[in-house]
Amino acid sequence: MGLRYLQPAPGFKEYLPKDYVDLIDFGPFGKTDQLDATKLGQFKEIVEEHPMCAGCFMAYFVRVFYASLPNPEDTIVLGTAGCARLALSQAAVPFIYGNYGDTNAVASGLTRALKLRFPDKTKDVVAIAGDGGLMDIGFSMTMHSWFRKEKFTTIMVDNEVYGNTGGQESGMSPKGVQLKMAPKGKKFDKIPATELAKQAGCVYVAKLAPTNVKRMAKVIRRAILAAREFGPTFIHAYTSCNIEYSIPTEEVLKDAREREKKDFGFEEYMTDEVRQYLEEIEKKEKANK
Amino acid sequence: MYYVAKVDEEKCSTYNCKQCTLFCPEANTLMFDEEKNTAWVNEPRCKGCALCVYVCSDLLKRDCIQMVMVTAED
Ligand SMILES: Cc1ncc(C[n+]2csc(CCOP(=O)(O)OP(=O)(O)O)c2C)c(N)n1
Ligand code: SF4
Ligand code: SF4
Ligand code: SF4
Ligand SMILES: [Mg+2]
Numbered sequence: 001m002g003l004r005y006l007q008p009a010p011g012f013k014e015y016l017p018k019d020y021v022d023l024i025d026f027g028p029f030g031k032t033d034q035l036d037a038t039k040l041g042q043f044k045e046i047v048e049e050h051p052m053c054a055g056c057f058m059a060y061f062v063r064v065f066y067a068s069l070p071n072p073e074d075t076i077v078l079g080t081a082g083c084a085r086l087a088l089s090q091a092a093v094p095f096i097y098g099n100y101g102d103t104n105a106v107a108s109g110l111t112r113a114l115k116l117r118f119p120d121k122t123k124d125v126v127a128i129a130g131d132g133g134l135m136d137i138g139f140s141m142t143m144h145s146w147f148r149k150e151k152f153t154t155i156m157v158d159n160e161v162y163g164n165t166g167g168q169e170s171g172m173s174p175k176g177v178q179l180k181m182a183p184k185g186k187k188f189d190k191i192p193a194t195e196l197a198k199q200a201g202c203v204y205v206a207k208l209a210p211t212n213v214k215r216m217a218k219v220i221r222r223a224i225l226a227a228r229e230f231g232p233t234f235i236h237a238y239t240s241c242n243i244e245y246s247i248p249t250e251e252v253l254k255d256a257r258e259r260e261k262k263d264f265g266f267e268e269y270m271t272d273e274v275r276q277y278l279e280e281i282e283k284k285e286k287a288n289k
Numbered sequence: 290m291y292y293v294a295k296v297d298e299e300k301c302s303t304y305n306c307k308q309c310t311l312f313c314p315e316a317n318t319l320m321f322d323e324e325k326n327t328a329w330v331n332e333p334r335c336k337g338c339a340l341c342v343y344v345c346s347d348l349l350k351r352d353c354i355q356m357v358m359v360t361a362e363d
Contacts, residue, residue: 040311041310041319041321041328042320047316053336054314054336054337055314055336055339063316087316250340250342250343252314252340253312
């Protein structure tokens with residue numbers, strides 16, 4: 001589904017801002033087709049400009065995320081303090097700014113409220129926050145939303161640092177790494193986030209580095225579809241911070257490919273019922289093409 | 290003055306590619322023109338990261354993108 005709702009009333013289009021008109025003429029507004037991230041660069045995206053750093057792969061992930069939503073016009077994105085919200089808040093779908101650490105509590109309430117208010121409609125809720133937001137300061141709320149089997153998707157954009165506040169160490173920073181505001185070096189391993197997610201009851205869990213658009217889009221879509229029917233879903237994405245890790249911007253993709261080989265290889269877990277459900281949907285979609 | 294990516298459209302159009310457009314971190318910036326069969330850069334939006342040069346030159350060995358200096362008036 002595209003963004004069919006967003007059609008200007010007759011005679012009104014010429015008075016609308018250019019960005020809006022471009023979304024009608026060259027983007028998904030007023031159309032029912034599924035967004036297609038593998039065609040990035042060939043249509044006007046629902047995310048507008050953003051103020052994230054040059055070469056930021058977290059910004060890149062946000063771009064792919066918005067181009068992969070299965071149901072953008074009925075999706076609510078929940079962000080919080082941290083770099084990603086700088087781009088997340090620039091898209092033409094509803095965005096809520098949760099207090100830092102609260103994302104998964106707010107998303108829980110929101111998901112339940114939407115079920116009560118719109119019982120006949122499919123509404124998707126996605127919480128996207130950093131490693132600090134989800135695995136440190138928001139840790140208990142993240143875990144408890146999973147224990148409670150809340151039906152929404154959580155995406156951790158893991159840059160292995162508190163990027164937005166200038167380089168403090170997080171639970172997701174790799175062991176031994178020295179950061180600007182943690183000069184002694186990290187003494188502990190990365191938190192095994194995907195293992196925790198599985199143990200806590202997530203029905204779909206994936207880990208990836210952003211090197212393959214098609215796969216990213218598929219994973220994002222699968223996580224959202226599975227959350228609708230079965231329970232919490234989680235994506236752990238490596239999204240480097242070239243500023244805090246001093247990666248030359250032109251080498252950000254090279255770094256992601258290296259990390260993919262080293263410790264961010266693609267992993268996907270799902271329960272049997274989720275697998276069956278997704279296979280059926282994907283088979284139908286293939287037949288319709 | 291700032292740095293932006295520039296696509297050699299004549300050279301790019303000899304390939305059937307669209308690869309760099311899948312990796313730019315900026316939205317609505319590195320675009321593909323179906324009619325001319327070439328990538329092109331919406332320069333005021335480009336932040337000059339040169340990630341696209343890595344894709345085109347280092348990964349694909351096609352060398353169709355260069356970083357150039359422009360002034361605000363260009
Ligand atoms: C309750 C609360 N504590 C602390 C902060 C300050 N703060 C803003 S962003 C941030 C860290 C962000 O790190 P992360 O969640 O990893 O996101 P990143 O910027 O790295 O993407 C902190 C500590 C805040 N906004 N609210
Ligand atoms: S500080 Fe790091 S994560 Fe934040 S916008 Fe800049 S490069 Fe991206
Ligand atoms: S990667 Fe190079 S050849 Fe391919 S579309 Fe981009 S500019 Fe053209
Ligand atoms: S230099 Fe960076 S921002 Fe500019 S077009 Fe290339 S990838 Fe996009
Ligand atoms: Mg972080």
